[in-house]
Amino acid sequence: MSEAGRRTEIMEAVERLLARGGVNAVTMRAVATEADVSLRLVQYYGSTKDELLGATLDRLADKSIRRWQARADRQGPALGVIGAFLDEALPTDRASRDLHRVGVSLEGLAITHPDVAGRAYRTHLRGLADHLADVLDAQGVPAARRLACEVMAIAHGVGTLLMADQLTEPEARSLLADYLDRLRPRLSTEDRAD
Amino acid sequence: MSEAGRRTEIMEAVERLLARGGVNAVTMRAVATEADVSLRLVQYYGSTKDELLGATLDRLADKSIRRWQARADRQGPALGVIGAFLDEALPTDRASRDLHRVGVSLEGLAITHPDVAGRAYRTHLRGLADHLADVLDAQGVPAARRLACEVMAIAHGVGTLLMADQLTEPEARSLLADYLDRLRPRLSTEDRAD
């Protein structure tokens, strides 16, 4: 198999481990087992653990932003864009729950390794915020970046409460629907120039 | 020194380590050094690491809820209560930043150890949500618990963005002020019965 392919496989194994058991579950030997590959090969690509972890996190940030871009580029009304973002961010199915867990791991990692993981985390968040702000701004929404951050904040927070069993999925959805209702009057350009 | 005093000192050392370097920084030997005590004594109280960690997390949840209760029991108008909550939760000074880091550690720990840390985390969140919901409900706010969760969500999310340098402190404050502005019409009982 080609070099790039193997590297990808290995980084996918790292992602899976992150999603399942957090940062502590990512050991070189565990990665080898998860990728169904010898420990020696994990060393062969991505020589050090930090390099491997860093590359995985960068890849993750890229993927996350790219995925959201693909979905949001069919621009609807601003409210629809925000609704789609919230819907996408909500950890309801297996995949999005895994993604949320990876995000939490990354957030925690940013504390321990501000240089490696912190940079990836900031890149991730900044990319999402920039893109969301751009889309909103293009629709004439006032104070677009501030709103983008607010939407990201509530998405993250509600996701956390959902993962911690403080909200059921229907409760989370109706909470966000309420939130969107209150947001509606602020989304038109002529309503208020900030 | 009395038994309870030492135990408290040790758990405070655990908290400090959590705030500084996340979960991985909490080793028995590091706790001993941080508490300026011998390793043997850390074993003497809180025999197992899991027990020590669990007790610390429980204590933390208690403290956090109690602190917020003390502040919110001087009941003002609903908007003021929510504003106070947001203000308190915002990681601006050293202490609240440390607290936020501990919270992130706890959140991540809830993934790795759903039994020990997960329980403490849920207790923490539930306690905060219950109390906030009670206060709001007593003021006649409709759908109080849902709103309580929403406020907690945005507080957590904005805190995360602030810690990750995606928002400056003034930006975060004006974001929350905007949010509160939109919330105001919904806080009176006669405005809308949900």
Place this chain on the structure above:
DNA sequence: CCTCCTTTGATACAGCTGTATCAAAATTTG
């Protein structure tokens, strides 16, 4: 004084960690 509680010291052990190093297969590629 003597007994109980607290505290320390030194040290051990097995387990997991990242990393390194030998040679040797297996596979792909020219």
Place this chain on the structure above:
DNA sequence: CAAATTTTGATACAGCTGTATCAAAGGAGG
């Protein structure tokens, strides 16, 4: 086929981890 690349195997090592076990010192209260 031959050469280069990819992959494995078997270990090794030093470091940190939680936990355990020895004896002994220090202090408080009866």
